[in-house]
Amino acid sequence: MWDGPFYRIRREGYEICFVPGAGENLDEVCNVDMWVVRDDGERWSGTVVTLDEVRRILDHLREAGDPEGDYWWCWDGLIVREPGLASMAAVIDGLVASGEYETVLRNVGPERDL
Numbered sequence: 001m002w003d004g005p006f007y008r009i010r011r012e013g014y015e016i017c018f019v020p021g022a023g024e025n026l027d028e029v030c031n032v033d034m035w036v037v038r039d040d041g042e043r044w045s046g047t048v049v050t051l052d053e054v055r056r057i058l059d060h061l062r063e064a065g066d067p068e069g070d071y072w073w074c075w076d077g078l079i080v081r082e083p084g085l086a087s088m089a090a091v092i093d094g095l096v097a098s099g100e101y102e103t104v105l106r107n108v109g110p111e112r113d114l
Contacts, residue, residue, distance in 0.1 A: 009089050014038045014096060016089050030083040035108070036092060036101055044105035046076045048088045054079060076106035 001008050007026065009016040017035045020026060030053040036044040049057075054072050062069025080091050095101040 007085060009085070011093065011096070016092055018085055018088070020085070027084040027086070029085055029088070032085070032088070034088075034092070036096060036105060037111075041110035043108045043111060044101055045108050046078050046092075046105040047074050048078045048080055048091075049074075050080055050083050052083075076104075078104055 001010075005019055005022075007018045007020055009018075015037045017037060018029070019033045020029050030050040031047070033045070033047050035046075038044075058069055058072055060069075061072075078091070080088055082088075092101065095104055
């Protein structure tokens, strides 16, 4: 369900919040920031990227002469095989079910009111 810039997928005990680009086809998303927000308020962030998108990024950097064209990394990166929010959510569901999300994603703590 859309909620401003977020596409939220509600699960029992948690919610997955994706931030796709405006007008982006949700079945073709290949690089997206996201959060797992547990019902207790704890938040875990990640950047989900497909294998094909990593290759595209590397090729672009190499063509630009950037030394980072030989590698790619991000702090809380999760590389998946298939594009689309549905397939990405399925991977995240598996990580939550196994508890591995605490290793793969970055804990950003609870949201605080300012």
